[in-house]
Amino acid sequence: DAGITQSPRHKVTETGxxxxxxxxxxxxxxxxxxxxxxxxxxxxxIHYSYGVKDTDKGEVSDGYSVxxxxxxxxxxxxxxxxxxxTSVYFCATLPPGALTDTQYFGPGTRxxxx
Amino acid sequence: xxxxxxxxxxxxxxxxxxxxMNCSYKTSINNLQWYRQNSGRGxxxxxxxxxxxxxxxxGRLRVTxxxxxxxxxxxxxxxxxxxxxxxxxxxxxxxxxxxxxxFGTGTRLLVSP
Numbered sequence: 095d096a097g098i099t100q101s102p103r104h105k106v107t108e109t110g111x112x113x114x115x116x117x118x119x120x121x122x123x124x125x126x127x128x129x130x131x132x133x134x135x136x137x138x139x140i141h142y143s144y145g146v147k148d149t150d151k152g153e154v155s156d157g158y159s160v161x162x163x164x165x166x167x168x169x170x171x172x173x174x175x176x177x178x179x180t181s182v183y184f185c186a187t188l189p190p191g192a193l194t195d196t197q198y199f200g201p202g203t204r205x206x207x208x
Numbered sequence: 209x210x211x212x213x214x215x216x217x218x219x220x221x222x223x224x225x226x227x228x229m230n231c232s233y234k235t236s237i238n239n240l241q242w243y244r245q246n247s248g249r250g251x252x253x254x255x256x257x258x259x260x261x262x263x264x265x266x267g268r269l270r271v272t273x274x275x276x277x278x279x280x281x282x283x284x285x286x287x288x289x290x291x292x293x294x295x296x297x298x299x300x301x302x303x304x305x306x307x308x309x310x311f312g313t314g315t316r317l318l319v320s321p
Binding site: 098125129134135136137138139142144152153184186188195197198199200201202 | 253
């Protein structure tokens, strides 16, 4: 699992509250990704990072923001959670210079927004 | 989005049988990857095939790629109960300077003892 941890692993929150999910890696991988997984949709890319302080939007970025102040940490923030953001969130990393390499995934965070 | 479609959505077989799942995608790609996900876990990479390759093997896995039909198949031979999982294809268009994967919707495989 390339030393990737996600916290928390489970969270229940209420609509309108802010939520921050953390991804931590110990492999010094340059690229990091946040996905959400929903039934019938597979995994969809929310945001990604190609270095410290370098981030960009993915396919489903509305309602989410990210920050990467250190190589090892990539934070995903829901500024004001909505029920449509109930999902399982996965973080992934990719080694540097690896256009044809494979991504390594964390164990996931199950978020429920009531 | 060039999200892939996988077929079948679910597959149930007996141990020892072969399992074949298919993936179709919409635009040209740099490579296609297959991942496995056990229930409640993260994804684990299985195999990567580049756009200039037609077939690739890894242990009991065989992947084919037909870029003219924009499709790929994953064959698991002599399946085991431990192969029970969801399988996802993911494509990388390779035109952004780094990897951005688009995942299919997955095939749920159940292998019964």
